[in-house]
Amino acid sequence: MSKTFLGVGVGFMLACALLWTGCSKGSVKASVKSDAAAKPPEFKLQDAVGQPTPEFSLKDVNGQTVHLADYKGKVVLLDFWATWCGPCKVEIPWFIDFEREFKDKGFAVLGVSMDEDGWTVIKPYVKDRQMNYRILLGDDKVSASYGGLDALPTTLLISREGKIASVHEGVSMGKEEFKNAIAQLLEAPRASAPIRSRGALALLARPGSR
Amino acid sequence: MRAQAPGNAVLNIAPSTRLTIQRGGTADYSVKAELQPGFHVNSNMPGDDYLIPIKLTWNKEPLEAGQVTYPKPQMEKLSFSTNPISVYTGTFEIGTRFKAPATAMPGMAFMNGKLRYQACNNKECLPPRTVDVRVTLDIQ
Numbered sequence: 001m002s003k004t005f006l007g008v009g010v011g012f013m014l015a016c017a018l019l020w021t022g023c024s025k026g027s028v029k030a031s032v033k034s035d036a037a038a039k040p041p042e043f044k045l046q047d048a049v050g051q052p053t054p055e056f057s058l059k060d061v062n063g064q065t066v067h068l069a070d071y072k073g074k075v076v077l078l079d080f081w082a083t084w085c086g087p088c089k090v091e092i093p094w095f096i097d098f099e100r101e102f103k104d105k106g107f108a109v110l111g112v113s114m115d116e117d118g119w120t121v122i123k124p125y126v127k128d129r130q131m132n133y134r135i136l137l138g139d140d141k142v143s144a145s146y147g148g149l150d151a152l153p154t155t156l157l158i159s160r161e162g163k164i165a166s167v168h169e170g171v172s173m174g175k176e177e178f179k180n181a182i183a184q185l186l187e188a189p190r191a192s193a194p195i196r197s198r199g200a201l202a203l204l205a206r207p208g209s210r
Numbered sequence: 211m212r213a214q215a216p217g218n219a220v221l222n223i224a225p226s227t228r229l230t231i232q233r234g235g236t237a238d239y240s241v242k243a244e245l246q247p248g249f250h251v252n253s254n255m256p257g258d259d260y261l262i263p264i265k266l267t268w269n270k271e272p273l274e275a276g277q278v279t280y281p282k283p284q285m286e287k288l289s290f291s292t293n294p295i296s297v298y299t300g301t302f303e304i305g306t307r308f309k310a311p312a313t314a315m316p317g318m319a320f321m322n323g324k325l326r327y328q329a330c331n332n333k334e335c336l337p338p339r340t341v342d343v344r345v346t347l348d349i350q
Contacts, residue, residue, distance in 0.1 A: 083260040084328060085335040086290040116338070125260060151334040170334030171290070 109133035234312035250297035253283035262328035
């Protein structure tokens with residue numbers, strides 16, 4: 001009886017030890033993965049030209065969720081700004097003009113406000129300045145994913161493929177330079193056009209295909 | 211901006227000097243601030259509802275903080291502003307008159323406060339920051 005008891009006890013301990021080892025390995029793996037997820041490599045906006053633009057989901061003035069991915073296929077001017085930012089005021093009239101001039105050519109301006117006080121201050125500001133482009137409310141998460149946004153304005157030009165074409169911290173270039181950069185991106189051939197579109201173009205170009 | 215970026219402080223607060231104050235008496239203290247060249251902060255009354263004013267606030271004890279006195283601002287015409295805006299540049303001091311309650315405990319103590327400001331230069335603005343201010347007290 002006691003031997004049986006002992007045997008059962010030893011077996012139980014062995015099973016526990018095996019289980020513990022397995023669980024232990026599992027938990028180590030899990031914790032390594034978790035650490036890696038918690039500390040992503042530092043993202044530096046200035047070094048990110050040519051890289052995919054970090055995705056975000058933010059609310060617009062109507063409470064509608066806007067995903068940056070929704071704009072893939074368009075050239076986007078993404079402006080991080082705030083109502084308290086004096087230099088931002090210089091660029092806003094330019095961006096209003098760009099939205100008006102290029103919106104039918106596959107272009108959009110997105111203004112991400114980083115105001116702590118939210119829509120209470122943003123709405124009257126947008127109305128006063130008759131801002132005609134889509135305004136979103138930023139948050140800490142989007143700030144972190146764009147490298148911390150140490151200064152405003154921070155403006156990105158994004159290609160139709162969703163890659164960062166240029167980064168401008170502060171008012172670093174004039175209206176005409178911005179306009180030329182947008183025009184160049186709009187004229188650039190689409191690097192990753194859908195195959196169906198290519199096929200359709202090839203069909204149209206084939207002699208006698210009409 | 212919503213989060214404060216820790217690495218971009220352009221305003222330095224001079225280390226606190228000791229303030230000696232008698233119980234039931236008053237004493238003046240100045241917070242000395244220095245901005246990096248090229249930067250400005252909005253004054254306490256920037257004259258534009260959207261601009262963030264500089265603001266010094268104090269805890270309620272161990273001393274009673276009276277009126278905070280801000281220096282006379284400069285009216286600067288900056289490249290991004292159509293009208294001059296009310297700012298501080300370089301070094302400046304913000305004064306406070308403190309009163310020690312008659313019942314205050316004599317000895318060493320600390321008075322803690324916070325300075326909130328938002329700095330810009332001609333091309334860019336930094337996020338609003340709130341920094342801790344601490345005064346060493348000798349209550350007699």
